[in-house]
Amino acid sequence: PPVADPPPGARALGRLHARRLREIYRSAGWPCCDEIEVELLAAGLLERVRSGQGHETLRVSDAGIVHIAGSLVVNRGALSRHEALVERVAREMTRAGRIAWRGLGLRARLPAAADGDKPRWCIARPDVFSIRNTTVEAYAQPIVHEVKVNRADLLSDLRKPDKRAAYLDLGGECWYVLGCDAKGRAIGEPEEIPAECGVLVAQGDRLVVARAAVHRAQPxxxxxxxxxxxxxxxxxxxxxxSQALLAGLDI
Known part of the structure; x- marks a missing residue:
C-alpha cells in the first residue's frame, strides 16, 4: 500500500530532526530521551519498540522514511547550488588573473581567548582561496571567498566569530558571496555581514559587489x-x- 504523508507537525521540524532520524535509521535505535526525540515521536516519525527482555528501542516509521527522503532531496539541491556558485567564484578569480583553490584545509591563527593567553590555532576551510598570479611574494594578495546559498546557513555562520577571524588571518580580504532565493532576492543584506567583510551577490550570470571588502595589509x-x-x-x-598569441603565429 502507498505510504501516507507525514503528519502535519512533521513539516515544522528542522535539520536537527532530520539528522537524528538518519542516525537512528543507521543505528540500533537506542533512545537518547531528549527533546528532539520526543518531538519526532509526537510527530509519528519514530516508533517505540519493546523487546522480549523489556528493552525499549526506536524504529523509524514509514512516515519517518518519507521525511528522510525529502530532507535528502533538499540537501542535495542546496549542495548542488552551493557547488555551482563556488565554481563560478573560482572561475571569476582565474579570469581576474588569480590562481584559485576550492575546499582547502588551511591552518589559521586565532586571537587569544583572554589577555595573556597564547594565540589559538584552527583549520579553516574557505570555499575559495586565491592569490595573484605573480612572481613577487609581496604582491600575492590572498583573498578568501565564503559562499552561502541558504539563509539559515548564513545566519549560523555569522554567529561564529572564530571562523571569520580565521578567514581574515588567511586573506588580506574576506568576501561573503550570497545566492538568491526562489523569488530572486539575496539571502542576506550587506548590513547583516560584519563590516570587515565584503559582500557579493549572485544575480543571474553576474556577481554584483554589494559592498567592497576592507583591504588589510597582509603579512x-x-x-x-x-x-x-x-x-x-x-x-x-x-x-x-595564450591561444590568441598562437593564432598570430605561422606554425
Missing part, C-alpha cells in the same frame, strides 16, 4: 600555507590570451 604568507597550496590542485585557468 608574509607562512611557509606552511605555501606548502598547502603546493600540494593542492588549483582551479584550471583560462588560456584565451
Amino acid at each position: 608574509r604568507m607562512p611557509f606552511s600555507l605555501w606548502m598547502s597550496l603546493a600540494k593542492a590542485q588549483p582551479v584550471p585557468g583560462f588560456e584565451e590570451d
